[in-house]
Amino acid sequence: MNASALWLAPTPLLLASASTTRRDLLTGAGLPVETAPARIDERALEAEGGDLTPVELARRLARAKAEEVAARHPGRVVIGADQVLECGGRVFHKPADIAAAHAHLARLQGRTHALNSAVAIRRDGSPEDFVEQDFVETAWLTMRPLDTGAIDAYLRLAGEAVTTSVGAYQLEGLGIHLFERVEGDHSTILGLPLTPLLARLRSMGLLVF
Known part of the structure; x- marks a missing residue:
């Protein structure tokens, strides 16, 4: 089934992000997407x-x-998403450079x-009345013990790409080598x-099935 047959809205889903990973997840699920x-x-x-909790902060963003x-695209179905990494009560952002990583x-x-991965759905700037459109899902990841040499080796191989993700890793790439346990949905x-x-989206009547 192609995307136009699956998606029932007159215009493609609008992703409020430049993230190629998020866009690829949506297109992989058969949805037409613009960013x-x-x-x-x-x-x-x-x-x-x-003093927002990490979950509340992800939802707010x-x-x-x-x-x-x-607000800039009336009539469009818009997806906003954000992810907040928390460890030991501290929130981590994308590292500014390799040293920060x-x-x-x-x-x-x-x-x-x-x-903590949050999603908000809006159409004409407002949530739909009949379904809760803002939600947060949480995954738990345990990083294996790494000495300075191992971290240096990883960063040398992964390069500047580590600055594009919170935590300085991309689990779908070389970052998988950093972990001993992953608990949670991959998406x-x-x-x-x-x-x-x-x-x-199904509850909003936007998908064929």
């Missing part, structure tokens, strides 16, 4: 949120992205951390929980 990165200041929104893009991995090695780990997202 429009949200114009928001994530760190400012985080600061304004005060996903909502802000969806609402900003939906090394510092992140040094703190995460040998420990279990949470990846949640990649930043867009597909099963609950598809359930909500």
Whole structure:
């Protein structure tokens, strides 16, 4: 079945993100997708949120992205998504450079951390009345003990790509070598929980089945 046969809205799903990983997850599920990165200041929104939990922060950022893009694209079904990594009460962001990536991995090695992946769905800037459109799914990942030499070797092989993901790893690539246990849905780990997202789109009458 091609995407146009599966998707019932008159225009493609609009992803409020430039993430190729999230786009690939949606297109892999047979959905027609266009992208429009949200114009928001994530760190400012985080600061304004005060003492939000990592789950609440992920939800706040996903909502802000969806609402900003939906306001610019009336009538479109918009998906906003965000992911917050938390370990030991600390929130980790994307590392600014390789040195920051090394510092992140040094703190995460040998420990279990949470990846909180939030999704918000908007149409005409508002959530639908008949279904809860904002949700968060959490995965738990345990990184194996890594010494400085192992971290250096990983970063040398992975390169600058580590700066594009929270935690300085991409589980679908070389990052898988860093872990001894992964608990959670794979799409949640990649930043867009597909099963609950598809359930909500189905409830909105947007999918054939």
